Amino acid sequence: MxxxxxxxxxxxxxxxxxxxxxxxxxxxxxxxxxxxxxxxxxxxxxxxxxxxxxxxxxxxxxxxxxxxxxxxxxxxxxxxxxxxxxxxxxxxxxxxxxxxxxxxxxxxxxxxxxxxxxxxxxxxxxxxxxxxxxxxxxxxxxxxxxxxxxxxxxxxxxxxxxxxxxxxxxxxxxxxxxxxPYVTLTAWAALVNSCGLSKEKCPGKRVLIIGSSGGVGTAAVQLLKAWGAHVTAVCSGNAFNLMKDLGADDIIDYTVESLQEQLKTRDQFDTILDNIGGSSEELALQYLKPWSGATFVTLVTPFLYNNDQLGIADGMMRTGVTLASKVMKHYYKGIHYRWGFFTPSGPSLDVIGELVDAGKIRxxxxxxxxxxxxxxxxxxxxxxxxxxxxxxxxxxxxx
Ligand SMILES: NC(=O)c1ccc[n+]([C@@H]2O[C@H](COP(=O)([O-])OP(=O)(O)OC[C@H]3O[C@@H](n4cnc5c(N)ncnc54)[C@H](OP(=O)(O)O)[C@@H]3O)[C@@H](O)[C@H]2O)c1
Known part of the structure; x- marks a missing residue:
């Protein structure tokens, strides 16, 4: 260092x-x-x-x-x-x-x-x-x-x-x-920087990953499993074998029955990583353990879109208002609400590289x-x- x-x-x-x-x-x-x-x-x-x-x-x-x-x-x-x-x-x-x-x-x-x-x-x-x-x-x-x-x-x-x-x-x-690099650093930014997860804090934590079969999802499943979390992966049925192979503990096929119905039958979560956005956000937020430090993080945010549409000043203003209102709304329900962003970092890649060489992330x-x-x-x-x-x-x- x-x-x-x-x-x-x-x-x-x-x-x-x-x-x-x-x-x-x-x-x-x-x-x-x-x-x-x-x-x-x-x-x-x-x-x-x-x-x-x-x-x-x-x-x-x-x-x-x-x-x-x-x-x-x-x-x-x-x-x-x-x-x-x-x-x-x-x-x-x-x-x-x-x-x-x-x-x-x-x-x-x-x-x-x-x-x-x-x-x-x-x-x-x-x-x-x-x-x-x-x-x-x-x-x-x-x-x-x-x-x-x-x-x-x-x-x-x-x-x-x-x-x-x-x-x-x-x-x-x-x-x-x-x-x-890009997908593992994005998963790292969301799970470590935004949700405060780490090797020490993962054991015993239940984490839901919505959109687990793509680049970020496959990286997130592996990082969390390397650190001992319990991972529930949401993906299409034809990604089941991939998820099992990466170590997911529980897999939900969002294409056969509504995600909501399937989440109702499970215990609540400590952390949710949403790689999909849209309606999955409001839906999933109900399945976090309130007043226990539980955190929801989404990678799908309107930050760049707002700046493109409204210009930097008005875009930042709209983004700030949107984020602040969501953070406050969920804070009063006992949930931390966060946005995650890719963050370049050689030192984080050093740690990820060690997990790769140990066979924990592939x-x-x-x-x-x-x-x-x-x-x-x-x-x-x-x-x-x-x-x-x-x-x-x-x-x-x-x-
Ligand atoms: N904020 C940031 O800095 C940041 C950084 C990286 C990525 N992102 C965003 O994060 C998202 C994921 O990135 P990625 O690289 O993982 O994308 P990706 O490789 O294209 O993977 C997306 C995955 O989601 C699955 N999927 C689609 N709809 C789904 C649903 N309703 N429920 C569950 N799974 C679903 C897709 O498979 P099926 O359609 O077959 O189910 C696919 O496997 C993208 O929107 C990307 O723009 C944001």
């Missing part, structure tokens, strides 16, 4: 930042070596405007990422994966809020966020480090989830801050590792697409009914 803190402390920006990099290449069997060739462009999937799948464009001519801050690293992307946020961002969802957070040094160099690279997950090799990076070195095998206000990972290289990066679990290939990969098939991966995600994750293989492991 200390070396991580050293790694993120910043010195004078102008002294420490680096210009366009000398490119390091991985040569088979000989590890990393530096080539003197100066790379200025790289291949990547970009969008030049918001819209449907037709706006995704493959280009060989995307600007090579540059280390602008001393705590940044350039990672050669071996594998990435798709998440609902990629499909949403492609359509322009969240653009107002994300543009406000974008760093003009990395994006918006020409006054616009385009060309924008999507993709949040990366598993790959550190190629170059900012001058203040102590915790990582070129050649390290790492994984990370890059926040949505930065350039993404459907590319040959990506730049990330060291506090977003972690050493890849040794037991996983890059393809496997790329399926986990990748749930439904499909692997080559880099050329990013649009097909988007189509698959948009069609719904995910069972775990779809991965994008950027480097063919056989080559």
């Amino acid at each position: 200390l070396s991580r803190m050293n790694a993120v402390c910043r010195r004078s920006f102008s002294q420490l930042c680096r210009g366009p990099s000398v490119t390091a290449e991985v040569s088979k069997g000989r590890g990393i070596h530096l080539s003197c060739r100066r790379r200025t462009v790289m291949p990547a999937w970009v969008i030049g405007k918001y819209g449907g799948n037709e706006v995704l464009r493959f280009s060989d001519n995307v600007l090579f990422p540059i280390i602008h801050y001393p705590n940044e690293v350039i990672i050669k992307v071996h594998a990435a994966s798709v998440n609902p946020i990629d499909v949403n961002m492609r359509s322009g969802y969240g653009a107002k809020s994300l543009n406000m957070s974008r760093d003009p040094l990395h994006i918006k160099t020409a006054g616009s966020e385009f060309p924008l690279i999507l993709g949040r997950d990366v598993s790959g090799t550190v190629m170059e480090c900012g001058l203040n990076v102590k915790y990582f070195k070129p050649g390290d095998q790492v994984w990370a989830a890059v926040p949505p206000w930065k350039q993404g990972t459907f590319a040959e290289f990506v730049v990330a801050s060291v506090n977003e990066v972690s050493l890849k679990p040794k037991s996983l290939s890059h393809t496997e590792a790329a399926s986990l 990748p749930t990969i439904e499909h692997v697409f080559p880099l050329s098939d990013v649009p097909q991966a988007f189509q698959k995600l948009e069609a719904g009914h995910a069972r775990g994750k779809s991965v994008i293989q950027v480097v063919d492991p056989k080559k």
Whole structure:
């Protein structure tokens, strides 16, 4: 942890930042070596405007990422994966809020966020480090989830801050590792940051997960089981075997009978994670143990939507009013009500990596697409009914 803190402390920006990099290449069997060739462009999937799948464009001519801050690293992307946020961002969802957070040094160099690279997950090799990076070195095998206000990972290289990066679990290939960072960190943010769960607090706790068969759900089930909670998973019948395999104690098929009727027959819960939103929220809230510290957390919030529709000031106002009224309403019924948001975190990934290497969390990969098939991966995600994750293989492991 200390070396991580050293790694993120910043010195004078102008002294420490680096210009366009000398490119390091991985040569088979000989590890990393530096080539003197100066790379200025790289291949990547970009969008030049918001819209449907037709706006995704493959280009060989995307600007090579540059280390602008001393705590940044350039990672050669071996594998990435798709998440609902990629499909949403492609359509322009969240653009107002994300543009406000974008760093003009990395994006918006020409006054616009385009060309924008999507993709949040990366598993790959550190190629170059900012001058203040102590915790990582070129050649390290790492994984990370890059926040949505930065350039993404459907590319040959990506730049990330060291506090977003972690050493890849040794037991996983890059393809496997790329399926986990964004969804496990979202599950972590919801369950640990919002609900206060931990390894110590999970035993004896009854947790309900609505939407357990997708990316976040499969990660949440495993994290909770690794920490000894009792997990009730809500999914379609054809995900039953997957849920059993991941260790769920009780499984509810929401397609055969109303969720409400099925919840009535069960004991109440200490925590509910809602990955679905809509009517499931009001319905599920009745099944928490009141006045016992029970917490409901949803990942489906109107935060970005409100800012898109109303602008930042009015959007934030509406969001604040909505959240405050829900928190108060449920507080008076003895329930904590929370919204959960993905939070990038290398240190949390370090802990998740240990659970992975201990065999407690494993990748749930439904499909692997080559880099050329990013649009097909988007189509698959948009069609719904995910069972775990779809991965994008950027480097063919056989080559
Ligand atoms: N707030 C944040 O920062 C944040 C971060 C990550 C994700 N999210 C949101 O969280 C949600 C889940 O993300 P994800 O990555 O897990 O999505 P995903 O991989 O697409 O999975 C969604 C899963 O939910 C299942 N499902 C659909 N309707 C259901 C219902 N009524 N009851 C139970 N299960 C249902 C789907 O399978 P079937 O349709 O076959 O049942 C699918 O397995 C998305 O809305 C995403 O946008 C928010």
